[in-house]
Amino acid sequence: MTRYLPLVRAALARRRARTVLTIGSVLIAFLLFALLMSVRQAFLGGIRAVGKRILITANVVSLVSPLPLADRTIIASVPGVRRVAYEVWFGGYYRRTGNFIFALAVDPPTFLAELRGELGLSPRARARWIADRRGVLVGNAIAQRFGWRVGEVIPLRSNVWRRTNGTNTWPVRVDGILRPSEKRYAQLALLHYHYLSETLAKNTGLSGKVSLYRVEIAHARDAAAVSRAIDARFANSPDPTRTSTARTFLLNFLDQIADIGTIVTAILAAVFFTMLLVTANTMARSVRERTAEFAVLRTLGYGPGRLFGLVVAEAALLVGAGAVLGLLLGLGLVAVLHGLLAAILPGLALPPSSFALGLALVVLFVLASSLVPYLQITRLAVADALRRE
Amino acid sequence: MHVLRETWLLLIVSLRSLRKRFDVALVATVGFAGVVLVLVAVLSMAAGFRHTLHATGSNDVALVLRKGSGAELSSTLSLDQARRVGDAPGVAVGAHGPEISPELLVLINRRERRSRILANVPFRGVSASAFRVHPHIHLVAGHLFKAGLDQVIVGRAAEESFRGLRLGDHFTSGGVRWRVVGVFGDHGGVHASEIWTDLPTLESAYRRGDSVSAVYARLVSPAAYPRFRANLLHNPELSVSVHREERYYAHQSRGLDRFITIAGTIIALMMGLGALFAAANTMYATVSERAREVAILRTLGYHAAAVVLSVVAESVLYALSGGVLGALAAFLFFNGFEASTLNNFSVVVFRFAVTPSLAAAGILFAGALGLLAGLAPAVAAARRPIAAGIRAL
Structure with a gap:
């Protein structure tokens, strides 16, 4: 194999500008590939990690309509249900409405029990918060954004709720910082449900209500049956429910914002189609220019298979070099963007699976761009080609 | 004036032999078309969303919300x-x-x-x-x-x-x-x-x-x-807050509009760089194939500037035709395309708007890329020693 290396090198060095430019356009394609896969990951990445044994029970009307807190005991009695947590959408912001904070008021013990290790919370902070009714846990992303420290008291405001004293400000003490592996939780702030419900102005409509239930079930395989059973219990109540897995619930919400998957795929299809044209054309031209050379090699005893091998090696070098450089550059760029966009697009990272997909694309492109040269070689009439020189 | 006439003649001659280089010319054109298609399609999404929210409010209506x-x-x-x-x-x-x-x-x-x-x-x-x-x-x-x-x-x-x-x-x-x-x-x-x-x-x-x-x-x-x-x-x-209806709705489009526009521009710039490489490839192929005739014309007294200009003009021509194709494709496939997103938790249905100004911006962008792509090959062609050119092929 190494015997052919000089031949391949000579072929690529034949037109240096062309080689560099072709590698350049492959590089760009794979750089875009790395970027877009990272964006896709930021939007959809954590979803597979969402607990398979967590169901979300929400009001059938929509996710902004509340459910009675009394439903909790009914849900807990459904066979297959292990634990029921609940949360209230706080609609939090800090100082200005633009400083949105994804804040939830929850029942601390059950909420923490369901998310277990996912939140990255120290046992001490956990105990401190559970005991501190006016305490709050904040994700490290927002703690960093606003410079909050443990022990500090924050005036957290709500764009949904009002207090008995007429304001919409709840002073809360930071009891702990969440350092989650899953970036989604780095934006979270958690308050005590009872602190909120006891200080709430009377006519707000929340008394005895929650936004949704997080239901932990014993076995993931029972998700569909348990969901149906829960919804059946409330079918004839004033507030019928819709229960789905946490994954379905989250996916549906993201799908409403945008079909990121389709958009990314469509753009990448356009990029790679163009790139395929470029490399395939380069290979075809390179082979056509060297028709005489190939004829000489044929007379020296190289079969069509070996000649085709040469072409494939050449294409593999072009595409491979471009792909490796593009992915490496992409990794660097994503790392930089990750720092810059932490507040807008957390979780921007190139998923490991994209390297496998990238490799598959390289193989596909090498083969596809060698197709025309293959036909040129097999149809090579040696005598003709030599005479042409 | 002389140079311009020579440029024109060189360009015409080059385009007449286009059939021989049809493949590379096509690659360059399609490359530009792809860039413009993606750019215009992405920006038309932002434009459609913006139009919908801007069309909602009037400036003599006020909106009163709870503080x-x-x-x-x-x-x-x-x-x-x-x-x-x-x-x-x-x-x-x-x-x-x-x-x-x-x-x-x-x-x-x-x-x-x-x-x-x-x-x-x-x-x-x-x-x-x-x-x-x-x-x-x-x-x-x-x-x-x-x-x-x-x-x-x-x-x-x-x-x-x-x-x-x-x-x-x-x-x-x-x-x-x-x-x-x-x-x-x-x-x-x-x-x-x-x-x-x-x-x-x-x-x-x-x-x-x-x-x-x-x-x-x-x-x-x-x-x-x-x-x-x-x-x-x-x-x-x-205890209320008061907003002008027009500004209230227009303001809501800002975040998404800015996000799509920035993301779309970054993607288009990068794709543009790729297309620029492809086009430079094409122009290198062109000048190397025409090395001999360029050398002959140079001996006949054609100006080097005319060679440079004609190569750049050809590259821009590919770029503009690719740009027009891309903008046309964007219009055919995406204008009026219905999509929806969430705005304050509520669904908003909007239509992609491929406006003339977006199409023009896309075509101009392609033209600029074509200009850049043609420069290096053009200079290479003009610099080539005449003797070497005549001996070539």
């Missing part, structure tokens, strides 16, 4: 507070009294027709005054709902996009079986994604007492706004 709520959905006002808005100075007064429209906004789940996604469709309760405050709302089919009969009218976009919302359809929500009795248009605004019914029916179906989300008030003129606003903000019995 501290940035949006209708999280705002609650009592009907009593709502009525006080009508007493503020600057409110237009018609035959039916002050032109104010107290409205309640609820979200309900409806399945999207195509994707089967459950969408948060806005369901708005209004009174008769709403149609005077929002004169751009007009019935296009059926008739207006009658109070207390569980009848609704649906926006044109909502009718198209969601199941069970066609004229004559029934759907159940909040324990009520609603009947669609009319379809309305909003001249491209967001209300076309909504369902409307009469206020008391909506309040009782969703147990909202006699609360509303917001009050819209038609002012005597846009200039009356500051006085109207100051009066409400200083009223000790009210």
Whole structure:
């Protein structure tokens, strides 16, 4: 194999500008590939990690309509249900409405029990918060954004709720910082449900209500049956429910914002189609220019298979070099963007699976761009080609 | 002048031999077309969303929300507070009294027709005054709902996009079986994604007492706004925030608009660099193939500048034709393409808008790329020693 290396090198060095430019356009394609896969990951990445044994029970009307807190005991009695947590959408912001904070008021013990290790919370902070009714846990992303420290008291405001004293400000003490592996939780702030419900102005409509239930079930395989059973219990109540897995619930919400998957795929299809044209054309031209050379090699005893091998090696070098450089550059760029966009697009990272997909694309492109040269070689009439020189 | 004529001749000669280099020329053109297609398509999405929100508000209508709520959905006002808005100075007064429209906004789940996604469709309760405050709302089919009969009218976009919302359809929500009795248009605004019914029916179906989300008030003129606003903000019995309707909706498009525009521009710039490489490849192939004739023309006295210009002009020509193709494809495939997103938790249906200015921007961008792509090969061609050129091939 190494015997052919000089031949391949000579072929690529034949037109240096062309080689560099072709590698350049492959590089760009794979750089875009790395970027877009990272964006896709930021939007959809954590979803597979969402607990398979967590169901979300929400009001059938929509996710902004509340459910009675009394439903909790009914849900807990459904066979297959292990634990029921609940949360209230706080609609939090800090100082200005633009400083949105994804804040939830929850029942601390059950909420923490369901998310277990996912939140990255120290046992001490956990105990401190559970005991501190006016305490709050904040994700490290927002703690960093606003410079909050443990022990500090924050005036957290709500764009949904009002207090008995007429304001919409709840002073809360930071009891702990969440350092989650899953970036989604780095934006979270958690308050005590009872602190909120006891200080709430009377006519707000929340008394005895929650936004949704997080239901932990014993076995993931029972998700569909348990969901149906829960919804059946409330079918004839004033507030019928819709229960789905946490994954379905989250996916549906993201799908409403945008079909990121389709958009990314469509753009990448356009990029790679163009790139395929470029490399395939380069290979075809390179082979056509060297028709005489190939004829000489044929007379020296190289079969069509070996000649085709040469072409494939050449294409593999072009595409491979471009792909490796593009992915490496992409990794660097994503790392930089990750720092810059932490507040807008957390979780921007190139998923490991994209390297496998990238490799598959390289193989596909090498083969596809060698197709025309293959036909040129097999149809090579040696005598003709030599005479042409 | 001489140089220009020589450039023209060189370009014509080059284009006449295009058939020999058809493949590379095609690659360059398609490369540019791809860039422009993606750029224009992505930006047309941002433009469509922006147009929808900008088409919604008028500048002589004010929107009153509860203080501290940035949006209708999280705002609650009592009907009593709502009525006080009508007493503020600057409110237009018609035959039916002050032109104010107290409205309640609820979200309900409806399945999207195509994707089967459950969408948060806005369901708005209004009174008769709403149609005077929002004169751009007009019935296009059926008739207006009658109070207390569980009848609704649906926006044109909502009718198209969601199941069970066609004229004559029934759907159940909040324990009520609603009947669609009319379809309305909003001249491209967001209300076309909504369902409307009469206020008391909506309040009782969703147990909202006699609360509303917001009050819209038609002012005597846009200039009356500051006085109207100051009066409400200083009223000790009210705790509200006041917005110009036009700015309220326009403001909501900013975040997404900026995000799409920045992301689209970055993608287009990078794709553009790739297309630039492909085109430079093409032009290198062209100049190397024409090395001999260029050398002969140079010996005949053709100016080096003419060679440079003709190569750059050819590259720009590929770029512009690719740009036109890409913009055309974007128009054919994406103009009017219907999409939806969430805005303040509520679904907004909008259409991609491939505007002439977007298409022109795309084509110009391609032209600039073509210019850059042609430079290096052009200089290489002009610099080549004449003797070497004549000996070539």
